[in-house]
Amino acid sequence: MTERRFPIPTRKAIPRHEYVPPPRRRVMANPVALAAISFLAGLVILLIAAPALTPYDPLAMLPGQQFLPPQAKHLAGTDLFGRDIATRLLYGGRLTLSIGVVAVLIAALPGTALGLIAGYYGRWSDRLITWLVDVMLAFPTILLALTIIAALGPGMPNVILAVGIAGIPNYTRLVRGQVLAARRQPYVRAAVTVGCSDLRILLRHILPNIFGPILVLATLDVGWAILNASALNFLGVGVQPPRPEWGAMLNEGRGYLRNAPWVSAAPGLAITLTVLAVNLLGDCLRDALDPRRSKKVPGT
Amino acid sequence: MLRYVGRRLLGAIPVLWGVATLVFVIMRLLPGDPAALMLSESGGSAQAVAELRHSLGLDDPLPVQYGRYLFDLLRGKLGTSLFSHRPVVTVIAEQLPGTIELAVAAMLVAASLGTVLGVLAAVKHGTWLDTLAAALSVVGVSLPIFWTALLLIWLLSLKLGWLPATGQEGVASLIMPALVLGFASSGAIARLVRASLLEVLGADFINTARAKGLSERVVILRHALKNALIPVITVMGLQFSFLLGGTVVTETIFSRPGIGRLMVNAILWKDFPVVQGVVLLAALVYTTMNLIVDVAYAYLDPRIRYD
Numbered sequence: 341m342t343e344r345r346f347p348i349p350t351r352k353a354i355p356r357h358e359y360v361p362p363p364r365r366r367v368m369a370n371p372v373a374l375a376a377i378s379f380l381a382g383l384v385i386l387l388i389a390a391p392a393l394t395p396y397d398p399l400a401m402l403p404g405q406q407f408l409p410p411q412a413k414h415l416a417g418t419d420l421f422g423r424d425i426a427t428r429l430l431y432g433g434r435l436t437l438s439i440g441v442v443a444v445l446i447a448a449l450p451g452t453a454l455g456l457i458a459g460y461y462g463r464w465s466d467r468l469i470t471w472l473v474d475v476m477l478a479f480p481t482i483l484l485a486l487t488i489i490a491a492l493g494p495g496m497p498n499v500i501l502a503v504g505i506a507g508i509p510n511y512t513r514l515v516r517g518q519v520l521a522a523r524r525q526p527y528v529r530a531a532v533t534v535g536c537s538d539l540r541i542l543l544r545h546i547l548p549n550i551f552g553p554i555l556v557l558a559t560l561d562v563g564w565a566i567l568n569a570s571a572l573n574f575l576g577v578g579v580q581p582p583r584p585e586w587g588a589m590l591n592e593g594r595g596y597l598r599n600a601p602w603v604s605a606a607p608g609l610a611i612t613l614t615v616l617a618v619n620l621l622g623d624c625l626r627d628a629l630d631p632r633r634s635k636k637v638p639g640t
Numbered sequence: 641m642l643r644y645v646g647r648r649l650l651g652a653i654p655v656l657w658g659v660a661t662l663v664f665v666i667m668r669l670l671p672g673d674p675a676a677l678m679l680s681e682s683g684g685s686a687q688a689v690a691e692l693r694h695s696l697g698l699d700d701p702l703p704v705q706y707g708r709y710l711f712d713l714l715r716g717k718l719g720t721s722l723f724s725h726r727p728v729v730t731v732i733a734e735q736l737p738g739t740i741e742l743a744v745a746a747m748l749v750a751a752s753l754g755t756v757l758g759v760l761a762a763v764k765h766g767t768w769l770d771t772l773a774a775a776l777s778v779v780g781v782s783l784p785i786f787w788t789a790l791l792l793i794w795l796l797s798l799k800l801g802w803l804p805a806t807g808q809e810g811v812a813s814l815i816m817p818a819l820v821l822g823f824a825s826s827g828a829i830a831r832l833v834r835a836s837l838l839e840v841l842g843a844d845f846i847n848t849a850r851a852k853g854l855s856e857r858v859v860i861l862r863h864a865l866k867n868a869l870i871p872v873i874t875v876m877g878l879q880f881s882f883l884l885g886g887t888v889v890t891e892t893i894f895s896r897p898g899i900g901r902l903m904v905n906a907i908l909w910k911d912f913p914v915v916q917g918v919v920l921l922a923a924l925v926y927t928t929m930n931l932i933v934d935v936a937y938a939y940l941d942p943r944i945r946y947d
Contacts, residue, residue, distance in 0.1 A: 475658035478923040480885030483903065490907045490915050491666045567784050571889050574786045575904050590786060594893075597790060598798050608787035616782040623778070 363552070366628035373624035376617040383614065387437065390430035398423065398431040398584050407600040417602040419592060421582075425606050432584030433610060436566055439500050439585075440618075443565040446504025448511050448558050455515025456542050460523065469516070473509040481506045481568055489577050496585075499578035503568045507561055514557055518550035525549075552629040560622035563615040570611055586611045645935055652927050657710075659923040663916050664709055668702065718920070719913035723906070728917040732899065738808055739898035742821065742890065743883045745814050749822025750829055750879060755869070757826065758833025762868075763860060765838060773830055780827030785886055789820045789893040806895035817894045821886045825879040832875050837868040870941050877933030881926040 367373045386393065405422035408414050416425035458469035476484065485502035492498040519542075522528055527549070531541045570587025572578045579585040581592070586607040593604030676689050693699050697708060712719070718728035761773035796816060797805035804813045840846065841864055849863045850856075888900035895901075899918055906914035 471654060471658060474655045475662055478655055478659050478926045479919060480881050480922055480926070482885040482888050483919055483922050486888070486903060486907055487663070487666055487915060487919050490910075490912065494907075563782060567782075570784060571786060574784075575889065575892060577904075577907060587784075587786075590784075590790070594790060597794050601794050604787070604790050608784065608790065611784050612779075612782055612787060615784070616779065619778055619782050 363625075363628040367624055370624050370628070372620050373628075376621040376624065379613070379617045380621070383433065383617075384437070387430055387433045390427075390434070394424065394427040394430060396424040396427040398428045399582050407596065407603075409600075410602055416606040417600070419589075419600075419603045420596065425589075425603065428584035428589060429586070429606055429610055432586050432589055432607065433614075435496070435579065435584070436570060436586045436611070437614070439496070439503070439569045440562045440566040443500050443503040443507065443569060444558050444561045446501065447507030447561065447565075448554065451508040451511025452515050452547075452554060454508070455512040456519055456547070458512065459516040459519025460538065460542055460546070466516070469512060473512050476506075476509040477513075479506075482571060485568060485572060486575075486577065489572065494577040494580070496579045496583075499569050499572045502572070503565050506568070507565065510557060510561070511554065514553060515550065518553060519546055522546045522550055556622055556626045556629060559625055560619060563618035563622070566611065566615055566618070641935075641938065644938060645931075648931050648934055652931055655927055656924065659927075660710060660713055660920065661706075663919055664706055667912055667916055668705075713920070718917040721906075721911055721914050723909050723911045723914070728913050731902065731914060732917050732921060735897055735899050735902045738896055739884075739887050739891070739900060741814065742817055742887055742896065742898060743880065745818035746821035746825070746883050746886070746890075747876070747880060749818050750825040750883070751876060753822060753826040754829025755833050755865075755872075757830035759837060759860070759865065761830065761834040762837035762841065770834075773834065777827030777830045780823055780825075780830075783824065785820055785824050785889050786893055788823065789816070789890060792816050792820060793893075808896050813894070813896070817890045817896060821883055821890050824886060825882055828879060829872060829875060832872050833868065836871050837864055840864045840868040843867075870937065873936055873940070874933055877929045880929050881922075884922055884925060 361369070400423065402418070402422035402424075405414075405418050406420060408418040408422075410417045414424050414426065416429060419425055419428070454469050454472075458466040479487070481503075484506045485499070488502035488505055489498050492501065523546075528541060528545060531545045536545070569578065570585070570590070573585050573587035574591045576588075576591060579588045581588065589607040590604045590611070593600070593602075593607070596603055690699075697705060700708075716729060718732070720726065721728055721731050724731060757773040757776060761770045764770055793805045793816065796803045803816055805816075807813050837860075841860075846859060846864055849859045854863075884899075886900075887898055888903055890896070891898040891901040892904050899921070902914060903918045905911075906918065
């Protein structure tokens with residue numbers, strides 16, 4: 341066996357305080373992030389497996405079974421029409437989560453595109469887009485969403501669209517700032533020098549490098565979108581009865597708070613836990629992608 | 641300073657014009673015909689609808705309507721409510737005090753709760769108090785306002801009977817709505833106070849204050865917090881807009897008269913001039929708040945020179 345004269349640099353050779361593990365490992369090493377991911381994964385599995393998990397129909401009314409408190413046969417009790425609340429939670433969750441994710445996609449895709457254009461091309465396109473963002477940000481989210489619903493009419497698709505549109509300016513502002521900073525980086529100058537097209541520079545060079553902050557905002561926005569969409573459903577301008585959706589279910593239980601508080605307690609708890617998990621995951625992602633923000637680093 | 645205020649005022653004009661235009665565009669996308677809606681209750685004939693359309697100017701070309709709309713806005717005219725047949729300005733003016741009362745009370749709750757939590761978290765940095773404050777602020781942003789409201793109504797009115805569940809009589813009826821709305825935005829304020837205070841606590845003038853032998857309480861309250869609160873003012877301005885949006889849900893749940901409830905009812909009754917008026921007002925308030933925040937910022941922090 342030959343003796344190695346030079347030690348091969350290994351991870352152990354790097355002093356412990358200097359080694360920063362990659363973001364994915366930092367997320368997975370964070371117990372809060374793990375708990376949030378496990379909760380959300382478990383929730384998605386439950387929602388997908390809903391038909392196998394419950395013998396009840398979310399819309400079927402059971403006469404004589406109205407307002408039963410939580411018990412073995414009805415884990416979350418029954419509502420005004422004798423419908424099993426746990427079953428409605430499972431089916432309603434499908435709608436609530438999909439609304440959150442789709443609304444974020446509607447906000448993130450055009451929002452990012454506008455931010456890329458404003459930050460990269462500058463000049464009049466930047467001024468025009470910044471002005472549009474300022475105008476949209478002047479409306480409180482829920483009022484902008486309500487105005488769009490007033491124009492398009494109530495209903496679930498319009499709620500998704502309204503919340504999505506209201507979220508666009510946040511992405512535009514974030515991406516614009518990131519692109520402005522990235523434009524001065526050597527890798528972008530190098531790409532310009534070798535003759536890459538603008539589209540290639542934006543999509544293949546800049547976008548992957550600024551993807552982290554966009555992902556963090558999108559994650560946090562899923563919680564934001566769920567809260568706003570369920571508020572609109574709660575106000576009665578979205579999902580129409582008897583379709584189950586968490587915000588709409590809360591509204592149904594509102595009138596029976598004195599005698600049957602469980603009708604609104606279950607969907608309220610479901611919204612809170614889901615949004616909490618999403619927000620915690622978003623915070624952990626932000627910490628992982630930006631080590632300076634991590635609590636363990638002193639001086640931040 | 642005056643030049644700065646003037647410049648910011650001029651800068652707000654394009655945004656307000658954009659807001660007015662966006663509202664006009666959205667309102668003209670509406671599927672219904674306002675004239676037909678106005679007469680739908682009395683079952684007006686086609687001729688009556690056409691006459692009303694003409695008297696409202698709805699049969700004019702769009703650019704003419706847009707010009708008249710902007711001109712009316714400049715004169716403070718917002719049209720007539722389709723439901724109550726009264727000027728929108730009057731309808732809004734009647735509902736405004738309730739909303740202002742709620743928004744200001746909620747802002748007080750948010751600012752005091754957020755500051756206390758943020759200061760505790762920063763001073764006890766890294767202890768369980770810091771963790772608790774962080775947990776509370778995440779829970780604050782994750783709780784739906786409408787659920788917190790229902791929980792409080794269930795506990796404080798139905799179970800304990802301490803506070804009225806609905807209405808607008810006296811201070812007692814303001815406590816729950818203000819708590820619900822204020823708690824929702826206290827989290828964001830707490831986070832910022834914490835971050836800002838931690839940064840200030842590392843500054844040289846804090847070391848000087850400590851070296852002079854001042855007590856920790858004086859160092860934090862008189863020296864550090866005063867400086868740390870400056871960036872917090874910006875966020876409070878933004879939070880005010882969030883609170884204004886939050887009144888939509890809060891007023892509906894607590895059956896309080898106000899702008900938010902007016903908006904929801906206007907949408908359900910398809911009272912478009914009122915919707916338009918409320919949205920324009922909210923945007924105007926937001927723009928004005930932003931202006932006030934910017935000016936306050938320049939005034940409070942002598943290091944900032946805008947001119």
